Amino acid sequence: MKQPFALSPIKRVAIIGLGLIGGSLGMALTQGRIVEEVIGFDQDEEALSLALSTQTVHRVERNMAEAVQNADLVIMATPVCTYPSIVAAIKTSLRPGTIVTDVGSTKSWVMDQMKRLLPEGIAFVGGHPMAGSEKKGIRGADRYLLENAVYVLTPDRDTVPEAIDAVKAIMCAVGARVLKLSPLEHDQMVAVVSHLPHMVAVALVETLSEVAKSYTQAPMLAAGGFRDTTRVAAGDPRMWVDIAKTNREPLLHTIGLFRRALDRLESEIGGCSSDGTDQVASLQNTLSHARDVRLAIPGKAKGVLPGIHEVVVTVPDKPGVIGNMARILGEAGINIADIEILRVRERDGGTIRIGFYEAEEADRAVEVLAASAVIVKRL
Amino acid sequence: MKQPFALSPIKRVAIIGLGLIGGSLGMALTQGRIVEEVIGFDQDEEALSLALSTQTVHRVERNMAEAVQNADLVIMATPVCTYPSIVAAIKTSLRPGTIVTDVGSTKSWVMDQMKRLLPEGIAFVGGHPMAGSEKKGIRGADRYLLENAVYVLTPDRDTVPEAIDAVKAIMCAVGARVLKLSPLEHDQMVAVVSHLPHMVAVALVETLSEVAKSYTQAPMLAAGGFRDTTRVAAGDPRMWVDIAKTNREPLLHTIGLFRRALDRLESEIGGCSSDGTDQVASLQNTLSHARDVRLAIPGKAKGVLPGIHEVVVTVPDKPGVIGNMARILGEAGINIADIEILRVRERDGGTIRIGFYEAEEADRAVEVLAASAVIVKRL
Known part of the structure; x- marks a missing residue:
């Protein structure tokens, strides 16, 4: 008998739970036109209406079983301990060949549960995107949250290979870097x-x-x-x-x-001790080792930009000052790749960091801004 | 005999060590015209030239003893264990009535050392600004680093009251919130x-x-x-x-x-355990308590802005898009109080957070941007 899984690409995705991760996945899939239809379910009415107004999903369902009907892929994006009750609610509505995946933080327990609970003919692929945000829930959701994030998939020997490939393809399209590991x-x-x-x-x-x-x-x-x-x-x-x-x-x-x-x-x-050099060498070694290891961990990615070139400008805190700077740079044909207000003293001034893709752009920015900003510093 | 300390306001400040804190203090004092003259000393030639080009100091000295000559206030901004050798180098050059302060991370040891090492007629006021930055050294220095930061002074019963007041006045002028504590x-x-x-x-x-x-x-x-x-x-x-x-x-x-x-x-x-509710209540209580305590800690201040109103826009990643948005807002008379690029996917698009001082400004920004940006979300 032919394997029924993912013979055709995934066209319809149901997302159970429109929080930070579920919402971000929905935005990427919907706005990026990666699939034809995204259906969202959440218990919270505000999340549903925000999901619609921000193009996180194409449509919402207030009934979980209806949300998953005819879905090619179901994404569970709720706390892991809710999975058993979700499966109980949806399992008779899943058509054979549907792939189910999750975004939960632990995987061995989840894989065991899903093996026990999901009906025959449904493929489960455990997943865990390594991404977060200080803003929680759908308000923190961001189409680009998973851009360059590591997305772990945890197949075991029972996992259907075509289902792994299908989930991997979706998450790569979303911009994540897929990494396969065993659940343990x-x-x-x-x-x-x-x-x-x-x-x-x-x-x-x-x-x-x-x-x-x-x-x-x-x-x-x-x-x-x-x-x-x-x-x-x-x-x-x-x-x-x-x-x-x-x-x-x-x-x-x-x-x-x-x-x-x-x-x-x-x-x-x-x-x-404060008065000598007795055992400080050992502490110094540990601190230096920890610093080296820490510095080797890849930095917080905005999704952005290998080797951005930065300047810091100190400007007066006056209406329109940011717009004015952006205009000056725009007129000089210099593109702003990144911008951040570092600190402000109200009614006095502030410091703004601006990043550019190219070193020459940063150099030219220093030139053109030096005339109007009080102080420009190349980092 | 009259007390010689700080009968007149502090006019000349010498800063020993132009790193993150020394540099930031220098910028605030120099650019903010809080004192008449700021003299900088550092062992590193690059720090000295950067200090001059970024208006961190009025002039530099390559000899510590010369740097402190005729200073009303000397700020030691180097690691605390260097203080004894600094005092040895400068003590004969300090004129009676000079105030010495520091920005070091520990205070009891420092107070003891200074009491032993500084000559008669010199007042020491221990200090420690609670501020930092990911960028180290003078490259991380920022005129507004100490804005709203807590600045601890640690007088003891021997500390000259006028000297405390003088250092306090300077640090308040820099924008810090001064807090007096005992060294211990x-x-x-x-x-x-x-x-x-x-x-x-x-x-x-x-x-x-x-x-x-x-x-x-x-x-x-x-x-x-x-x-x-x-x-x-x-x-x-x-x-x-x-x-x-x-x-x-x-x-x-x-x-x-x-x-x-x-x-x-x-x-x-x-x-x-994963299969029951046995002792989870106790863990839940601890986690909830920790969350409440953590949320009560005042947020990371940019120096900015009580109650900022935010929108998040999702825009294409095209040259000039930030400048264009800034122009649209400027033409509508809406002032940008804060701006930050959250995430970017190169050659596709990105999400940008913009903050406004007033709620109505944020609402109007949503209106005027909705026409040009793909999606605007009010936070």
């Missing part, structure tokens, strides 16, 4: 790069909260370093409980590894 | 909000480095969460060794508190 490999790696940092950030916040009982001004002193290090601790507790439940053993193992690294560091700090 | 209070608070996060980030990076020996693709999966959580681990090892040396006891105490928070979290994770 995925779970152990994300335990380190995602789940451990979350729990560590939570413990840091809890420590501050404890200290703030005696030192009430301590939170005021939290500058960018503390805020960055603990940003993920503001994540959705329900999602993180799901992650802890479904990836417990790799997470506990990883916390053990972290504790050993911290112990080593603590003993090096304990050996340092 | 400062050291214990920064151990939690700054030194602990650094060491934790280092331990996280070391853990990833260990895991990457078996799972070579793990660093590829590090998305924004890991990068944010470990950003500070890329900091200068020499500065952090200095911090560990001079704030060892508060840091070790704080690591102990952190370890207890992590232990508690680990036991809650251990009690969670």
Whole structure:
């Protein structure tokens, strides 16, 4: 008998859950015309109407089973612990040959569940895009969120090869970089790069909260370093409980590894004294090693731009100053590849970073802006 | 005898070390015309020439002793362990009545050293601005870096009151929010909000480095969460060794508190199972508490703007598109308060966040942009 999966390309996609990831996928598929039709389901009415007004989907359904009817691909983009009830609601509506995929943060548990729950004739491909945003839900959704993001697929030996290829093709079209890993490999790696940092950030916040009982001004002193290090601790507790439940053993193992690294560091700090050079070399080595490893991790991608060339301008805070600069650059034929306001003092001035694709553009920008901006600095 | 300190306002400032903080202070003082003259010293020739070309200082000196001659205020902006040798080099050149301050990360050790080393007639005021930047050194310096930043001063009972007031006045003029703490209070608070996060980030990076020996693709999966959580681990090892040396006891105490928070979290994770609701409530409570505490920490300030109103536009990636939008908004009399390119797909399109001071401006921006931009979304 012929394999029924993905003999034709995927034309109709149903997305269950129009949050950050589901919404971003929908926008990319709809606005990028990657498939013919995208149908969205969400429990939240506001998400549905926003999905329509922002061209995240072609149409919405208020009934999950109807949303998936005649879909070639169903994307589950809700917390992993909701999957069993979703499958229960949709399984009789899936026509044979439908591919189901997900975007959940843990994969071994998900693969096991789907194997048990999905009916014969439906192919499941586990997936996990490594992308996020500070803005949660569909309001944070962005057509370009997955651009250049690593998108992990976790087939096992039972996964239908044509289904893997079909999901891979869709995610490549969306701009993601697909990486195949086994479910267990995925779970152990994300335990380190995602789940451990979350729990560590939570413990840091809890420590501050404890200290703030005696030192009430301590939170005021939290500058960018503390805020960055603990940003993920503001994540959705329900999602993180799901992650802890479904990836417990790799997470506990990883916390053990972290504790050993911290112990080593603590003993090096304990050996340092302020009046000599006794054991500082060892601490210095660890800090230098960590810096080198950290610097080797690819930077936060906007999807942008190999080797952008930057200038920083200091300008007065007056109405129209950004528009004026953009006009000056436009008239000189210089294209702005990136722009960001770094800091502003109201009614005084601010600093703006502008990026260009080419070094010569940056150099020419310095020339043409020097006349009007107070100070231009090439970075 | 009359107190000689700061009877007149500070007119001449010498800055020893033109790095991120020294450079930013110099720019604010020079460009903001807060004092009459700013003299800069740095060992690095490139820093000196950049300081001159970016109006960070009025003039530079290649000899530290000459730099401080006739200064009303000397700002030490180098790693704390260099202070003793700096004081040795400048002390005979300081005229009586000069105020010396610093921007170092630890204060008890610094206060003790300065008390021992500075000659009679020189007032020391310990200081520590809570501000940083990803760009290091004078290239990261920004006239508005300290705008709205908390600036801690750590007087003790020996500190000359007029000197405290004089340094406070300067830092307020620079835009910082001055907070007085005892040296020990400062050291214990920064151990939690700054030194602990650094060491934790280092331990996280070391853990990833260990895991990457078996799972070579793990660093590829590090998305924004890991990068944010470990950003500070890329900091200068020499500065952090200095911090560990001079704030060892508060840091070790704080690591102990952190370890207890992590232990508690680990036991809650251990009690969670994927098939039930047994002990998940306790983990959920901790995660929710941490989220609430984290959300209550004031956001990263650009110096900007209470309650900015935002829209996100999805636009084609074509030359001049930013300039064109800025022109459209300018012609409609709408002022851009903030702008940032969120993501770009080269030769396809991108998403741009634009902020406005007033809600009506954001609403009108949606109207006028809807005609030209593909999609406008009000946040």
